[in-house]
Amino acid sequence: MTEATEPVLRMRGIAKSFPGVRALSGVDLSVHAGEVAALLGENGAGKSTLMNVLAGVHADYEGEIEVAGERVGIHSPRDARRHGIAMIHQELNLVPELSIADNLFLGREPRTRRGTLDRRAMEARTAELLAGLGLDLPPRRPVRRCRIAERQLIEVAKALLGDVRILVMDEPTSALADAEVRRLFQVIADLSGRGVGVIYISHRMEELEEIADSVTVLRDGAYIGRRDMAGTSRDELISMMVGRPLGELFPREDREEADDDRDERLVVEGLTLAPATGADDLRRPLHGIDLTVRAGEIVGLAGLMGAGRSEVLESLYGVHGAVGGRILLDGEPYRPRTPAAAIRRGLALVAEDRKAQSLVLGNTVAFNTSLAALGRYTRFSRVNRRKERAAVAGIVDDLRVKASSQDTVVGTLSGGNQQKVVLGKCLLTRPTVLLMDEPTRGIDVGAKAEIHALMSRLAADGTAILAVSSELPELIAMCDRILVLCEGRLTGEFHRDPARGPEATQEAILAAAMDREAVTDPRTVTQLQGTTS
Structure with a gap:
């Protein structure tokens, strides 16, 4: 050229x-x-x-x-x-x-x-x-x-x-x-x-x-x-x-990794998911996934396409119904059955495809934002519209959603503002564990920085976050730990703080993402990845 x-x-x-x-x-x-x-x-x-x-x-x-x-x-x-x-x-x-x-x-x-x-x-x-x-x-x-x-x-x-x-x-x-x-x-x-x-x-x-x-x-x-x-x-x-200088795109405080003695919000032992059962079932099988997310911790899930990252979040959220393994939420047994049950137990999911899975595009900002938490504003089958709109106004202002009013149709908003509405919908349910699947996919750097700042703020307030991203720089910058999947199996665990284990680098994460050996023992994972990092 x-x-x-x-x-x-x-x-x-x-x-x-x-x-x-x-x-x-x-x-x-x-x-x-x-x-x-x-x-x-x-x-x-x-x-x-x-x-x-x-x-x-x-x-x-x-x-x-x-x-x-x-x-x-x-x-x-x-x-x-x-x-x-x-x-x-x-x-x-x-x-x-x-x-x-x-x-x-x-x-x-x-x-x-x-x-x-x-x-x-x-x-x-x-x-x-x-x-x-x-x-x-x-x-x-x-x-x-x-x-x-x-x-x-x-x-x-x-x-x-x-x-x-x-x-x-x-x-x-x-x-x-x-x-x-x-x-x-x-x-x-x-x-x-x-x-x-x-x-x-x-x-x-x-x-x-x-x-x-x-x-x-x-x-x-x-x-x-x-x-x-x-x-x-x-x-x-x-x-x-x-039109103005923009600060650090990944505004996570340079702080120590979440302490091991913090409350364990989510504990997963031996999570399994059966293969797809029908033509419309796109799920990938999971094979004995172990993971823990503590209060105030951001844990990332990395892997190639088809590794099972989305399936982990969907399984925990009850999208696939009954799954195998043992799960604890805040120390209490939890069996994923339905998204509604997950919301009641303090889980919220930012889905991968916001338009198909998270939003009703032809409806308003208010409708979409309050949808998952509508029970909080309902009594005797009647919705208290004043309380609902006040809650929506607060979250819309907090997330700086650019919309002319709560009555703006969500489908007319930019991608970044649609994603903020999805986040607002999740936050109104007051989750203790937030599942995020590609939370910054297809949005601009300004909106991306705002979502990163929100993640940091939520973690600082004690929310446990389990996040999937295809952008390795994003995971490395934002996460305390990164778990790597390959073909539905855990193949690596990396740390923000190298003193706690193998350091999270792009090279080490990619090596684990392409490792097709079945590695299920976390101790074996650590030993294996210590040789690649």
């Missing part, structure tokens, strides 16, 4: 309005052949809106678009495809009831000479694309039977199906663990080597530093500036994004 060449894409003065909202105001963007151009900004800055204009999702816009020096009109996804533009949307755009192959070829199905669908060609090409992304999935599998991380990679395969000149990737790694991210980066390198221009949207600064050639920053729907990625500091980019 060279700046001397004509850009393969040039967007000039792009503006877009929705009823009552000016989403974009005169935004410029240029991308050269073979360039990985990062697009950066907080949630609500206009990044996705700009890319939806390019992808033909928003047909009505102001400004000019040039592809390979030719002015073009893009007013539909078909127009975009005709000009070699493909987009991987942040909100996955797959049809759950259709197979993987049918999703990839939807609207562009190949035909045999007799005019029937050429399923053999579809499935062969699908298998080829999936293999290139490291996915071992049958092309005929319905998408509803795929995990969210698998669906993310299927979206990538769908985008790569055609003759792509410009590829837009909107948060493509938000559901991926490190090994899947590495495979995706190799795909991006191959594409840029073939002259494809890649527009890459991500909130993960370390990713942009690794793969991006340039970065364009938006703020409040306006163009702020373009920089070469090399030589541009994180502090400068964050300042451009938020």
